[in-house]
Amino acid sequence: MKPLIKTEGLYRYYGDHCAVQNLSLELYPGEVLGLLGPNGAGKSSTLRMIAGNLAPSAGSIWVDGVDLQSDPIQAKSVLGYLPENPPLYPELTVDEYLRYCARLHCVSGGAVDQAVSDAKGRCGLSEVGRRLIGNLSKGYQQRVGIAQALVHNPKVVILDEPTVGLDPIQIREIRRLIGDLSSERGVILSTHILPEVQAICSRVLILHRGEQAYASSLEHDANRVNESFVIRLKQPPELASLSQIQGISHVDQLSKGQYRLCLSGTESSASNLAEQLVQAGWGLEELIPEQPGLEQIFVRITTGEQTPP
């Protein structure tokens, strides 16, 4: 399959400061790629380069097989980009603004109205079409920004921190929207919120000081095997008797009555563990599967800390 976005050896310097170094990534149709990193890791610079807003100091970018440097017009026509600050004109109404964006992205005259109403419907803006953008709340402005990136039905959608400034319900809606979008096109987004990546991304790339520090695909299947659990017990036994439970390789005491249990292999499961804990009569109060290593990896990479084994 042909990648929608492919970058090779991307570098970007601001004076002496190197914001992005030797970054190579690929985005395929149907994927949501999350760029994760602390503030100043080079996420926005990377996205700005892919969107053609910033010239890379070295390296090349292909969008849908077209070189962004040599044929920017052709390459940009399949891109939709939401920058960190949504590029809105406060003096225009939502309808006027989206119509302008559609025309700017070469949507033909007759199709503009349809494209605008589709984008509004998708982003929940149908009722505010006639209001001035400057009078909308931050959350609605963010949605107008997202609508702007979708109005011309691009193959690749680039979203720079799309859920900033939204309330939890809006965040859920935007995540659902991103999920819908990815069924037919590629989405690349940046964030510094871990659960966001776990909720919507099919692949993650952690950036640290402009370098790719970690890349992996996130599996969303239900029968994934959890490797560790956090439990809370009302009548905690000796640590030694906990570690004698079948299928447990390692036990850590986190606080009084709270433990982390690491499973020894794939043959042991949560139900098996719960059964044994209840039978032992320790008063099991909590059994929480720990999220697979992403958070630990992120913390380790970005702070240089060692996580507990």
Added chain:
Amino acid sequence: MILTIAARELRSLFLSPLAWSLLAVMQFILAWLFLVQLENFALIQPRLASMENAPGVTDLIVVPLFSNVAILTLLLIPLLSMRLISEELRSGTFALLLSAPVSISRIVLGKYLGLLGMLGIILLMSSVMALSLLAGGVLDVGRLVAGLLGLGLVMAAAAAVGLYMSTLSAQPGVAAVGSYGLLLFLWLINLAAGAEGKGSALFAWIAMPTHFDHMLSGLVRSSDLIYFILCIGLCLILAVRRIDSLRCKP
């Protein structure tokens, strides 16, 4: 695509009070000057009648009116042009244009046409004022058209200077100061041309009034047209190059 950008520019201009207030103040001052000229003409008319080859209405009213319009627009254009690019750079909306499938030269031309549309309205309003004289007299239409052409070219050149200045800074105020500086310099540089010396011919050629005065006196010379076209072309090309380099700026 160019027209889309130009239409948005013009629309945003008229959605803010800036354009309306500028047009109103401009029209008020011009009307005042126009009436003063008319009054003076009415006073000296009996003496003119007895003169041979006396200057007519066009000389005494239209030409001073047009040179006043030129000075006023010179003061006005930096206020209109300062926001063209620098405002978008500051508010971040320029990203929308940069990520759209539009070449930079089209962005610049669109912005420029939007501003020219506004200036066209000013030109129209001042020409209507001059044409109102037809109600009670005879005008030298050839001279009037030459004067209007000159006025239009002065405005277009000033707009191009303002557009380039607006790409240089993300602060609209700085862009306005820059355009005032350059435009006044181009307007006043021929003061040095009066002095004897090798440089004076060059200074006279660089100065805008030299070329504008020819047109006000009814003389449309191709060398003057070339001056304005060079001035506009140079500023627009510099603006395109400047925006292109913004993408690479550290």
